[in-house]
Amino acid sequence: MMLTRDNTSKFVQAGAVKVHYHEAGTGPVLLCIHGGAPGAFGWGNFGRNLEALSRHFRTLIVDLPGYGKSGKPQIEGPRTSFYARTFRDMLEALGIANAHVMGLATGGSVALKMAIDYPELIDRLVVISAPGGLSLFQPMPPRPDTHNYYAGEGPSMERMRANLERLVYDPTILTDEVIRERYEASIEPEFMNQAPEGHGGKPGQTLEPLWQDLHKIQAETLVIWGRNNQTINYDNALFMLTRIPRARVHIHGNCGLWVPYEKMEEFNSNVTGFLSVDLTARPAQ
Template sequence: MLTYESTSRFAQAGPIRVHYHEAGEGPVLLCIHGGAPGAFGWGNFGRNLEELSRRFRVIIVDLPGYGRSDKPDVSTGRNAMYAETMVALIRELGLDRVHVLGMATGGAVAIRMAVDHPSVVERLVLVSAAGGHAVYQLRPKESASRIYYGGEGPTMEKMRAYLEQLLYDPTLITDDVLLERYEASVEPEFMVQAPEGRSSQRHTPDDLWKRLDEITAPTLIVWGRENRTQSFENAVFMLSRIRKSQLHVFGECGLWVPYEKMAEFNALVKRFLYVESSARLRA
């Protein structure tokens, strides 16, 4: 069985030392996690690695500021910096083109890669991705990270309440998942420097929705109908703007689709990416 430690790697991506996990052979699939209290690559995608690595060379990154990657102070242009770091990592690993899977904040990074560096992105999978546009979704009164780190500070109870916002089925929040996420959220460097930590820097998201029609890569958009952070109205908007796109919406599912609908999600991604891989092999 693949483990956190057995798949753990480091590489220098420009000025940033990036931590990542790697397993499997074949076409490369770069997985970029979301941004939230205690987020990191393995936490978002580690449970998908065993299955996906049977067909792909899977690389699961920790974004700068998260997990075991360097934690620079980023005050502006966060998505652009993340995208540049991911491209530098791809080059450092001796790769030319990769499939890119991004969830939530990682989806925004994947979009930025696809519009700024189209030659690098083979196919794109956007899961509950930031970067869409919703007319009717109400904005939360306060960010989840401010609630989590405010008051008496992080607690296991607060983390459980936060994860319950990400999942449709709260019974999937096992003790292991809860502890893994909580421990990552209280790591001292994360709390000081991560955008979802206690950093006083405000981060204004890019208006990526204005650039969706620049994406040329075939794109799979994946959403949970009960996503309370990014309503599936965002997904429909992306479908209307990205030329070579298709949309799959899971019922009874929240934001964290790769975990909540694990088997179906793995099969969906493999099927979508295998079309491109097979075509290249025939050529």
């Protein structure tokens, strides 16, 4: 059966938050956490990877609280900690003792926070284009001006196209379907009024200084970046490599922030290999 947005859709009560997610496959659990931006949601970031990943893993693609079909709670304090607690509660509610956790951008920060605060839950960690490190060689490049998306004339397909073009190296790979999917999510009334990247949100609450605690992460970690990421320079990946004890880094040339989409086949293979290989095996002498 073809995996679709509808036939993989599920809900679970995770503490005080009703979390929407997509599920497919069997085997070790892989929790996938999307990034934050106007109209972002789990299927939009990772839905195109689900078929390949679900051949090897029980793959759960979540909507962050405030996004997609998940609940839209009022969040006090740093959102990264709130999200990490929510997904801890989600795993407990589903009877999952531990999981591989993979996050993109803001979702990568949440994955890092889970590995710092709840190490017993994490098997292996995949972090993609995520805040949480520091720039080693140069100042951070300017962030895309996504928080003005709702200002002035308001949302439009043209504005959404411009936002998404900043996330990839080659904008011609962005289909009208992808742009419309994200645009329609960005104009959902609840998202616009409540989500952190909606016009009523508080984007300044997103980040915590995770770089100070990266050395505490004990999970085997794969850090993935695009060399042409306009939002967070790839030397942040090298900083994570110096701080996370059991880390390795894969940097794609001619690639922006949205690696799972722009380098889909290589990304799927890379992640599957990392999560499946016996990292303790030694070569024969």
